[in-house]
Structure formats: structure tokens, C-alpha cells
Amino acid sequence: MRTPRLPGWTWLLSASLACAGLQAGPPVAKTVILATTTSTQDSGLLDELIPRFEKQTGYVVKTIAVGSGQALAMGRKGEADVLLVHSPDAEKALMAEGSGVNRRIVMHNDFVLLGPAADPAKVRGKAAPAALQALAAGHAVFISRGDNSGTHAQEKKLWAAAGLKPEGQAWYQQTGLGMGQTLAVAAEKRAYTLSDRGTYLALRKKLGLEILSEGDAALLNVYHVIEVNPARHPKVNTPGARAFADFMVSKDVQTTIKDFGISLYGSPLFFPDAGRPE
Numbered sequence: 001m002r003t004p005r006l007p008g009w010t011w012l013l014s015a016s017l018a019c020a021g022l023q024a025g026p027p028v029a030k031t032v033i034l035a036t037t038t039s040t041q042d043s044g045l046l047d048e049l050i051p052r053f054e055k056q057t058g059y060v061v062k063t064i065a066v067g068s069g070q071a072l073a074m075g076r077k078g079e080a081d082v083l084l085v086h087s088p089d090a091e092k093a094l095m096a097e098g099s100g101v102n103r104r105i106v107m108h109n110d111f112v113l114l115g116p117a118a119d120p121a122k123v124r125g126k127a128a129p130a131a132l133q134a135l136a137a138g139h140a141v142f143i144s145r146g147d148n149s150g151t152h153a154q155e156k157k158l159w160a161a162a163g164l165k166p167e168g169q170a171w172y173q174q175t176g177l178g179m180g181q182t183l184a185v186a187a188e189k190r191a192y193t194l195s196d197r198g199t200y201l202a203l204r205k206k207l208g209l210e211i212l213s214e215g216d217a218a219l220l221n222v223y224h225v226i227e228v229n230p231a232r233h234p235k236v237n238t239p240g241a242r243a244f245a246d247f248m249v250s251k252d253v254q255t256t257i258k259d260f261g262i263s264l265y266g267s268p269l270f271f272p273d274a275g276r277p278e
Helices: 008-023 038-042 045-057 068-077 088-096 128-137 150-161 179-189 197-207 238-248 251-259
Strands: 030-037 059-066 082-085 100-116 142-144 172-174 192-196 209-213 220-228
Touching (some): 030 038, 030 068, 030 238, 038 045, 038 197, 045 059, 059 068, 068 150, 082 238, 088 100, 100 238, 100 251, 128 150, 128 209, 142 179, 150 220, 179 192, 179 197, 197 209, 220 238
Parallel strands (some): 030 059, 142 192
Antiparallel strands (some): 082 220, 100 209, 100 220
16 A cells, blocks of 8 residues: 655654754753853852853853962953952053953952961051061961962962062972961961951851951952953853843842851951952
């Protein structure tokens, strides 16, 4: 018996449906690569924000937490889609060379000079440059990140302001590690170090270190979000980068930043700045 022939239009419809079925499947994950600082990771802020961003947008964030210098280098090479960093001079250089677009202020906190409660170098209450001079004079062990991060860049500026070059001195030790790990080394050695306030407050109970110098204008720590320039790196996820940057400066997220840390640490870890002048 001959199989009856289908009308032409029916055959075409069946073929189209079959092709559609072959192509159907779960949607491809829309990954956004975020290069950011260890302070945003170690403080717990990203643990609060990223799941909300993913739920709201459907994007999946791959977070790479490194020093700001490394994060900016990733942006320069097109290895990230969006940057959340705190090294203003290096950020401006990135923008000037055309590797980043839409640099926007997100938040700030400050840097603090930490040390053991006994404070053998007697730096408590001194302004940052004077405190560093006292550390150098007493050959007190200072633990530096030494990783070209935003914190390390600020530390080098503070040493320069104090008229000192500590590299190569036995009491000046570099870890090459992130903020949380560097704090752990400083705590183990009962040494001095520079930290962003947010990471310190988040880890304070484990450290046994105290804030000995704070409040200088030179200790201000400002964070910006920067989208990697698609004109220079066509493969970056431009819509995803813009969505994440918009999310970070949105009203709801800025409110979260304002309140983050108060319930656990008694004070906020960051202060929202979106829309404010530099």
C-alpha cells in the first residue's frame, strides 16, 4: 500500500516544526564577568547583592575578586565585562586610554591603620603620615598587600607623603595577597597594616587588631563601576555590563549599601554615593 502524500504546505509546516524542535533547548546562560576587589568580596557585600541582580535580570555573574590593579588589567585586556574597583588614579588612566566607558561613582568608605592593642610603635591617634614615620623609626613590622591593589596604591601614596621608601627594609613585609588574607597575616604576626574599613569590620572578631589611625582625608576610599569598552573589545557582554552597572547605582541597591553591616557590626561598611559629584 502506498503511503498517502501530504499536501505541500503540510510537509513544509512539519519540516519547520521539526527544525524548531531540534534547535529548542535550555537558554544559553547569560554570563557577566565582574572583575572586582577583594574588599567587596571579603566584606560580604557581593554575597548580598549578586543573587538579587541575577534574580532580577536573568544574568549569571562570574565574580573574579582580585586587587584593583589586576581587575583593571583584566578590563584592559577585555577579560572582564564590568569592573567594580577603588583605585581612582589607575581608573582615570584606564578611561584616558579608552579601555573603559561610563565610569560612575558607587560608594565610599575609608582606609584605617591597624595594629596590636599594645601599639609598641606608639602610633595611636597620630595622623597617617606621622603614624607611618613612627612605624619606620621603630622598625615595627608592617604588612603590605604588595599586590598593586587599590589599597596597596593608597598605601604607597601615604608612604610617599610621609617622605619614606620602606621597600627592602626587613620590617616591611609584602604578602601579595588579598585584604582578608593580609589581615590574617598581620594578626598572626601582631603587626601593623593598612585596610579598608569594610573588610576590617567584617573580620574584626577574628583578628585582635585595633584601629590606631583614622579620619584623614588621605584615607578616603572611593569605589567606581566601569564598563569595559566594546569598541575596543567587541566580545564583551555589553548589555550585561550595563545592566550590572545600572543595578549598582540604582536607588534600591544604594539603600542596601547604606544599611549593609549595621545589624552585624554596629556601623555601615560602605556609604552610598551614586549621583553625587566626585
